[in-house]
Amino acid sequence: MKIYKLLISAVFIVTFSLTTSAQHDHSSMGSSSNMNMNMNMNHNSNMMMLPPKTETLKVWGKCAMCKARIEKIALANGATTADWNVKTKFLTVVYEPERSSLDYISGKLAKAGHDTGLKSAKDKAYNALPECCKYERIR
Secondary structure, three states: OHHHHHHHHHHHHHHHHHHHHOOOOOOOOOOHHHHHHHHHHHOOOOOOOOOOEEEEEEEOOOOHHHHHHHHHHHHHOOEEEEEEOOOOOEEEEEEOOOOOOHHHHHHHHHHOOOOEOOOOOOHHHHHOOOHHHOOOOOO
């Protein structure tokens, strides 16, 4: 009988510790839009993991320095892989939908000065780009 009580207690403790360790605090997350996106995605704790998404996005730039910057920004903001083609101006990213989105990555690129097919960079951000990176803007 003692063995059964001990076994039931152990199962209860393990189950309780797993459920509490799976929860985390959203207050330390970055920007409010990032926090809202993560909170919305994590709202349903029973949500199944979605497969990685591969998408393309037009991103304006001109040179190898742009390529390095664009890919670095995409990778820093949720992409697991990023490849920007200098000639076609298309960025191909793979990301986990639970952690990022094409819209979110596009916003970060626009903040760095690169217009995208989804968002336009502010003039101040565009003007801060190095001279070799200044592309012809389409309005």
